[in-house]
Amino acid sequence: MSALTQNVLWSPFADPAVLALTASPDYLSQEPAPLGGVSELRGSPQGSHAIHDNGTATQLLFLPGSEGSSSIAAVIPLDSQMLGRVEALVRFWRGQSKRPVPPDTRMTVQQRRRLRLMLRAADGRMNGATYRDIATVCYGIERVGATPWKTSSLRDTVIGLVRGGGAMIGGGYLGLLRHRTRS
Structure with missing residues (x-):
């Protein structure tokens, strides 16, 4: 299957x-x-x-x-x-009991969006894409081209997404199953 x-x-x-x-x-x-x-x-x-x-x-x-x-x-x-x-x-x-079921609150909408971006970025990087290529796919060519790439905040964002995606693939995904606790 x-x-x-x-x-x-x-x-x-x-x-x-x-x-x-x-x-x-x-x-x-x-x-x-x-x-x-x-x-x-x-x-x-x-x-x-x-x-x-x-x-x-x-x-x-x-x-x-x-x-x-x-x-x-x-x-x-x-x-x-x-x-x-x-x-x-x-x-x-x-x-x-056939009542309305509340949503699962372990992840917010923003966390789900970032997780999708992390996994796409990590997958792209593992398949040979450059950080700029990944940024273009995730954020669009206009936004990537709006500022010089070497000093762009999007460059740092994409590098962070790739690292975060790698950590998720390496076992960090298990943390998604639990609620965050305040320290």
């Missing part, structure tokens, strides 16, 4: 938006949890992974012993990624 057509299954350690589900204790709830739209389960040492499509694709991890349970509960560790996990659970629940 093409990488564009298959689902990517993440570990909940790498992606806090993966919902870990387990059988609900008898004293909490016995309401059945109808989960229509769940893809085929794929086993792993952690449990069984599946994609649930309720308008937004949510990755589920059924912990061992929960696959056949009629009533399920979400496991939310009290760690540094707790708020991201709660947000993912709210998005899942709202989709499951």
Whole structure:
């Protein structure tokens, strides 16, 4: 299968938006949890992974012993990624309840735009394009030609995009799966 057509299954350690589900204790709830739209389960040492499509694709991890349970509960560790996990659970629940699903806030529109530019710039550089060629593709020939190239702020921007894209390709993309925390 093409990488564009298959689902990517993440570990909940790498992606806090993966919902870990387990059988609900008898004293909490016995309401059945109808989960229509769940893809085929794929086993792993952690449990069984599946994609649930309720308008937004949510990755589920059924912990061992929960696959056949009629009533399920979400496991939310009290760690540094707790708020991201709660947000993912709210998005899942709202989709499951046929309510409007809020957008995923891990990346802003500006961050998504910069990420696209970084990956295009890194790809262009790996394929032999000059920084000026990359700037022309990203920003247009008029803007690139408006100032001398050696002193242009676009030159520094493109160099930064290429470096950032290389860092993403080298593993920095995993940081996109988590919310930024204030230091």
